[in-house]
Amino acid sequence: MNPKELIRDIPDFPKPGIIFKDIAPLLGNAKALRQVVDELAEKFSGCGATKILAAEARGFIFGTALAYRMGVGFVPVRKPGKLPYKTIDVTYDLEYGTDTLCMHEDALTKNDKALVIDDLLATGGTVGGMLELIAKTGAEVVGIGFVVELDFLHGRDKLTGHRVESLIHF
Numbered sequence: 077m078n079p080k081e082l083i084r085d086i087p088d089f090p091k092p093g094i095i096f097k098d099i100a101p102l103l104g105n106a107k108a109l110r111q112v113v114d115e116l117a118e119k120f121s122g123c124g125a126t127k128i129l130a131a132e133a134r135g136f137i138f139g140t141a142l143a144y145r146m147g148v149g150f151v152p153v154r155k156p157g158k159l160p161y162k163t164i165d166v167t168y169d170l171e172y173g174t175d176t177l178c179m180h181e182d183a184l185t186k187n188d189k190a191l192v193i194d195d196l197l198a199t200g201g202t203v204g205g206m207l208e209l210i211a212k213t214g215a216e217v218v219g220i221g222f223v224v225e226l227d228f229l230h231g232r233d234k235l236t237g238h239r240v241e242s243l244i245h246f
Contacts, residue, residue, distance in 0.1 A: 200231030
């Protein structure tokens, strides 16, 4: 099975000029979804992660499945006002604007080893924001994983010094 074949292009979403990579067909295919989670688990086996961080919404899909598969905790990273406890936050640039991410202030400690998971790497803004949140806690980043990477946007260039793994490249 080639999960890449299940990703469709949606032109001009969320704004004109953007070609959105829709992973919904991949998510709807049980065999492809299992394959993607298993491949991420294989790539990061032995990395020593104690927690997986993922940003809402699509990152949650892969992050929680991978946390379960790897037997580690999961840290939800959300938009402002969505988490009930005290939070730390960061504002960052996206390929089409700015955004803010938050996580509970006690979600990570300096003893944690964090694995960051997201569905897609474009310009690196969202993952950069998550890395800033992790830095505020003193936890160690042991890897960054994506299902899809848009190579032509060079988001990986912003992640030098980190182990980065992507399963599908466009």
